[in-house]
Amino acid sequence: MTGPSYSVAEIAKRFGLELRGDGDTVISSVATLARAGAGQLAFLANPRYRSQLAESAASAVVMRADDAQGHSGTALVAADPYVAFAKVAALFDPPPPLQPGIHASAVVDPSARIDPQAQVGPFASIGARSRIAAGVVVGPGCVIGEDCEIGEGSVLVARVTLVRRVRLGKRVLIHPGAVLGADGFGLAMDAGRWIKVPQQGGVVVGDDCEIGANTTIDRGAIEDTVLGEDVRLDNQIQIGHNVRIGAHTAMAGCAAVAGSATIGSHCLVGGAAGILGHLEICDRVMITAMSLVTHSIREPGEYSSGIPLMPNREWRRNAARFRQLDTLARRVNAREKTPRDKED
Amino acid sequence: MTGPSYSVAEIAKRFGLELRGDGDTVISSVATLARAGAGQLAFLANPRYRSQLAESAASAVVMRADDAQGHSGTALVAADPYVAFAKVAALFDPPPPLQPGIHASAVVDPSARIDPQAQVGPFASIGARSRIAAGVVVGPGCVIGEDCEIGEGSVLVARVTLVRRVRLGKRVLIHPGAVLGADGFGLAMDAGRWIKVPQQGGVVVGDDCEIGANTTIDRGAIEDTVLGEDVRLDNQIQIGHNVRIGAHTAMAGCAAVAGSATIGSHCLVGGAAGILGHLEICDRVMITAMSLVTHSIREPGEYSSGIPLMPNREWRRNAARFRQLDTLARRVNAREKTPRDKED
Amino acid sequence: MTGPSYSVAEIAKRFGLELRGDGDTVISSVATLARAGAGQLAFLANPRYRSQLAESAASAVVMRADDAQGHSGTALVAADPYVAFAKVAALFDPPPPLQPGIHASAVVDPSARIDPQAQVGPFASIGARSRIAAGVVVGPGCVIGEDCEIGEGSVLVARVTLVRRVRLGKRVLIHPGAVLGADGFGLAMDAGRWIKVPQQGGVVVGDDCEIGANTTIDRGAIEDTVLGEDVRLDNQIQIGHNVRIGAHTAMAGCAAVAGSATIGSHCLVGGAAGILGHLEICDRVMITAMSLVTHSIREPGEYSSGIPLMPNREWRRNAARFRQLDTLARRVNAREKTPRDKED
Known part of the structure; x- marks a missing residue:
């Protein structure tokens, strides 16, 4: 199957994104930053993947303006790169034609x-x-x-x-x-x-x-x-x-x-x-x-409700105490009600 | 589609309910107390909806004897209004005819x-x-x-x-x-x-x-x-x-x-x-x-088990303490085992 | 439907199990220890069912060597009786023939x-x-x-x-x-x-x-x-x-x-x-x-996470205290930080 393809400049124009770099680059599909190659568009939204940007072989990357600073490749700058990517990706995933x-x-x-x-x-x-x-x-x-x-x-x-x-x-x-x-x-x-x-x-x-x-x-x-x-x-x-x-x-x-x-x-x-x-x-x-x-x-x-995960052995000890929680609280209360300066 | 309809008197007789009010009223469907109109039957089982009774436009309402006291509209009195309603409602929801x-x-x-x-x-x-x-x-x-x-x-x-x-x-x-x-x-x-x-x-x-x-x-x-x-x-x-x-x-x-x-x-x-x-x-x-x-x-x-819902911030504080619950209980135990009158 | 049948000796040979007892016994299906009858094979893997062994009417039972000690019936001895049983049972449950x-x-x-x-x-x-x-x-x-x-x-x-x-x-x-x-x-x-x-x-x-x-x-x-x-x-x-x-x-x-x-x-x-x-x-x-x-x-x-099950009344008391757990822990901490020997 051959899908649709678009130049980066066309994509920038269609979705109102700022283009930095080579607008003639042709994109025919999307990929992750880590795996993208020639002809592929990726995106950077989550800061934890920023380190992948320098080594990405993507032909173009959708990203925020601050991430685009100093990036040498072709960038499409968006205030919300995930939203912009979602819109662009839809270009390459047209629904199957209706067969009435x-x-x-x-x-x-x-x-x-x-x-x-x-x-x-x-x-x-x-x-x-x-x-x-x-x-x-x-x-x-x-x-x-x-x-x-x-x-x-x-x-x-x-x-x-x-x-x-x-x-x-x-x-x-x-x-x-x-x-x-x-x-x-x-x-x-x-x-x-x-x-x-x-x-x-x-x-x-x-x-x-x-x-x-x-x-x-x-x-x-x-x-x-x-x-x-x-x-x-x-x-x-x-x-x-x-x-x-x-x-x-x-x-x-x-x-x-x-x-x-x-x-x-x-x-x-x-x-x-x-x-x-x-x-x-x-x-x-x-x-x-x-x-x-x-x-x-x-x-x-x-x-929220619930209890966070822990090793089973530790969980068993704590969970057993949960059954005594009311009693424990009562005992602490009782102790506090006896002021220490009157204890002696 | 026109469904079946029954007089309130017929319904009372068929299900052994006590009729109060106008037995000739014709019912053709069921509705909630709040939204019922002419020709519709509603029910009152949960006391929290009692306030809706006075303003309901239902043609008849299934209710308990004590709710029927002083009610000016047509009532079908039942020991368990929800059960009675379930039976009556089935009259108006006949299964589609079998097509062998x-x-x-x-x-x-x-x-x-x-x-x-x-x-x-x-x-x-x-x-x-x-x-x-x-x-x-x-x-x-x-x-x-x-x-x-x-x-x-x-x-x-x-x-x-x-x-x-x-x-x-x-x-x-x-x-x-x-x-x-x-x-x-x-x-x-x-x-x-x-x-x-x-x-x-x-x-x-x-x-x-x-x-x-x-x-x-x-x-x-x-x-x-x-x-x-x-x-x-x-x-x-x-x-x-x-x-x-x-x-x-x-x-x-x-x-x-x-x-x-x-x-x-x-x-x-x-x-x-x-x-x-x-x-x-x-x-x-x-x-x-x-x-x-x-x-x-x-x-x-x-x-039961589980933990009730609370605001996430509050939950985080308490849930973190759950991991220390066994330790906490041991500390309280230890303290109690040292009788105060021997402390001094 | 008549399914396949095998002698115990054939089964032992096919799956490399040690046979004790009558190898000529014919098996045509599997059953639980408690309900097995003539022509049926059962298994004993979980020790809690050991007491059922003596009274089982199974024609043969897959079990560990130590369980086979002193067992008077026909046994197929396996290091892992559950695994052996799974394999044997498949003999009696052939997939429906493929109809290409x-x-x-x-x-x-x-x-x-x-x-x-x-x-x-x-x-x-x-x-x-x-x-x-x-x-x-x-x-x-x-x-x-x-x-x-x-x-x-x-x-x-x-x-x-x-x-x-x-x-x-x-x-x-x-x-x-x-x-x-x-x-x-x-x-x-x-x-x-x-x-x-x-x-x-x-x-x-x-x-x-x-x-x-x-x-x-x-x-x-x-x-x-x-x-x-x-x-x-x-x-x-x-x-x-x-x-x-x-x-x-x-x-x-x-x-x-x-x-x-x-x-x-x-x-x-x-x-x-x-x-x-x-x-x-x-x-x-x-x-x-x-x-x-x-x-x-x-x-x-x-x-693990979560809380073990308890009677609802007891659970309610403890669960209510969960909301106070952080406060409780702080109070216990505070009390411990005031050394008793300095209290007086």
């Missing part, structure tokens, strides 16, 4: 409406009354149930399931194995047996969201489960019924949000973190990896 | 036996010697391997995999992406390399179980992995080989049970909780979210 | 190359330029994207997705629902909105790896995500982009590794353990279940 039409093997309910400019892949099945807009890709093996809507330009890579009443905005990207709109976990105990609480809501996903592989987002019990625009969910995340997630919030892999929690905008949730049900988290909260959010959060900032 | 027959695209092994009253969807594949009873729905994209049995009225929503030797009881409901009967994780280290321990058992699932999206239940190594009746598993749960789970136990999303653990009946396992292998947990144990069960549990009750 | 050829329903890109000795199941789809070697099984519902390679003898059980640029070595076994090669989670914040960092690398999986059900392994951002040979991943594991895992490392269910972490060879990662991004872990490290690895590890050994 419905694959012969796909099964489409007669009441579904599929735009002629949508692409429906092999072994896809589309349920009653679902609507698919122009520019949408429904990849191989996807199952779209009843009453779903997929907005313009959205891509379901492969084997994605939208169970029922799932509405996706525009340019939503969903990776394989994700399941949206399965029943929420609603149970009531009735004379020693569970009875299922019907789950009748849907899932609403805003524009520009990305949903990772094998992530699950349950439908609401009565109302909908809602993701605002530009929400980014990594792989294997679980979102319970009736959860609401604000715009531009991102969650790392294996995070889990229990039912009816409300999460603000511009939050960052670390990997494998958990959020209990019915809590409210305000905007701009950051939760570190594997923390459990046990109460609502009203103030922006960074929050 | 095998979709033309499905691939069925000649030795499989499929009841004429079962429904097998598009792109389903059914392996050798598997048997599917009346009233079963095998949704689109399901893979049923060899030697499986699916009991009457069970529903595999879509893209469910039963790998091999999986036996489901009656009325089992399995959500998309679930995988039952994959090999357990059995390895033996032989001269620096892993060798696979053959996994030859199956999975047995009791009547009325529900299994969430992307949940995995491995087949036993030699004997079977077993779920009792009415076990309820949320999404993304992992059940290792040879695990046994007692009747009416429920687990929230992302819980994980390692191989050969035995869990009693009527247990509640919180989200993302973990249970180590070969442990035994008695009946009526409740494990809070994200706890790790590190030893067998012989007494019913609630169990 | 491409199922009529499969969709194969014209540019893909599929060895005539490979088996491609129903509803599989194979993308452009992908290559599938002899002896490979691509089970029902698998999606193989563009530019993938699957080495000789590898088995994708069912509904496995290789998104793009995924290269599997020989004899790799992948269970249903696994997704390899989905985009890594690469985002840059640009004026309040996320922009996606293109993910252009691939996934490389060494020979003899096993990958569990619903496990996800993301493609690298620029370079590849790499698993060495004989890496064993259980179910529901998440491996971020650019992670490198050394040979013979095994991870239990629900473990998660964030992007760009490097893990050595012969490591054991417990269930639901997490490893933060960009860390380095040396060879022969063992991480206990549900621990969070918060820093690089340079020394082999066992590492």
Whole structure:
């Protein structure tokens, strides 16, 4: 495969970057600083890789102005090199061209409406009354149930399931194995047996969201489960019924949000973190990896729980003492309450 | 779509609820107290929503007798309003009508036996010697391997995999992406390399179980992995080989049970909780979210581990002290062992 | 189904085990010590099951020499009975015979190359330029994207997705629902909105790896995500982009590794353990279940974090004190710094 190529000057112009060095150099792909060679563009954002700059064989490097001082090679100067690199790299990774039409093997309910400019892949099945807009890709093996809507330009890579009443905005990207709109976990105990609480809501996903592989987002019990625009969910995340997630919030892999929690905008949730049900988290909260959010959060900032890693032998000694922590504190308190000058 | 509708009097009679107010009011759907309008039924179970009752525009509300005191609208009085609501709501959410027959695209092994009253969807594949009873729905994209049995009225929503030797009881409901009967994780280290321990058992699932999206239940190594009746598993749960789970136990999303653990009946396992292998947990144990069960549990009750959430700065200070906890305790002990009246 | 059968003498000879007792006994399956009957082989590896030996009705038992002392039944003596059992059990669990050829329903890109000795199941789809070697099984519902390679003898059980640029070595076994090669989670914040960092690398999986059900392994951002040979991943594991895992490392269910972490060879990662991004872990490290690895590890050994389980009431008291731990330690320090002999 031969991909696209651009001169450094063209790249600088297209993305409003300052060019230092040879603008005629042609770039045809991106690479890391350490491994880049001729025709490749790299970037320097993290200061810990600065030492790699001098020895890099990259034809051009995106970097900050201060890093470009004294650099002898070709540089593209950016205030945020990672952002600039992301934009430039996209030039060399064009999406596969849309192939509009419905694959012969796909099964489409007669009441579904599929735009002629949508692409429906092999072994896809589309349920009653679902609507698919122009520019949408429904990849191989996807199952779209009843009453779903997929907005313009959205891509379901492969084997994605939208169970029922799932509405996706525009340019939503969903990776394989994700399941949206399965029943929420609603149970009531009735004379020693569970009875299922019907789950009748849907899932609403805003524009520009990305949903990772094998992530699950349950439908609401009565109302909908809602993701605002530009929400980014990594792989294997679980979102319970009736959860609401604000715009531009991102969650790392294996995070889990229990039912009816409300999460603000511009939050960052670390990997494998958990959020209990019915809590409210305000905007701009950051939760570190594997923390459990046990109460609502009203103030922006960074929050944590858990215990740092240590050698197992040391951990055993300390963990055993944790069971005595309350007693220990009481003993220290008691001792302090007996003033020393009265002891004698 | 026009769904079913019922008068409040009919609903009261059908479910044995006490009617207060206008029995002729017609209900055609359910809603939350806050958003319900004309023709909608809501419920009040959690006291924290009591303040919403006065302003609710619901045509009728399911509630306890004491909440109904002084309520001016139409009430259906129940000892457990949530249970009553669950039953009533099901009236308005009838399952899609069964469409018996095998979709033309499905691939069925000649030795499989499929009841004429079962429904097998598009792109389903059914392996050798598997048997599917009346009233079963095998949704689109399901893979049923060899030697499986699916009991009457069970529903595999879509893209469910039963790998091999999986036996489901009656009325089992399995959500998309679930995988039952994959090999357990059995390895033996032989001269620096892993060798696979053959996994030859199956999975047995009791009547009325529900299994969430992307949940995995491995087949036993030699004997079977077993779920009792009415076990309820949320999404993304992992059940290792040879695990046994007692009747009416429920687990929230992302819980994980390692191989050969035995869990009693009527247990509640919180989200993302973990249970180590070969442990035994008695009946009526409740494990809070994200706890790790590190030893067998012989007494019913609630169990926890972990650390509550706090601001990161505060957490860092305390977590650093955890590493010194044993030393701290020893120092306090030492000090106490020197009686003060002998110090002088 | 009638499976294969072997005399105990044949088994002893084939695997180099010492035979004690009746070599003519015929074995046709394996079972646990407790439940084995005539014609069945069991094993005794864990001393806690020793008491079951005397009463076992197994026709033969694999055990250590010291356990065989005084045992009246037929024994196969092995230095490591579990390893020996694993090998013997495989005799009775032969893989289903390969059925070479491409199922009529499969969709194969014209540019893909599929060895005539490979088996491609129903509803599989194979993308452009992908290559599938002899002896490979691509089970029902698998999606193989563009530019993938699957080495000789590898088995994708069912509904496995290789998104793009995924290269599997020989004899790799992948269970249903696994997704390899989905985009890594690469985002840059640009004026309040996320922009996606293109993910252009691939996934490389060494020979003899096993990958569990619903496990996800993301493609690298620029370079590849790499698993060495004989890496064993259980179910529901998440491996971020650019992670490198050394040979013979095994991870239990629900473990998660964030992007760009490097893990050595012969490591054991417990269930639901997490490893933060960009860390380095040396060879022969063992991480206990549900621990969070918060820093690089340079020394082999066992590492842990977390808090052991306790009754909730007790846990609440101790956990509340955790928030005061730093203060408590300071108070103890302060008290110790005032020498008692100067107090008076």
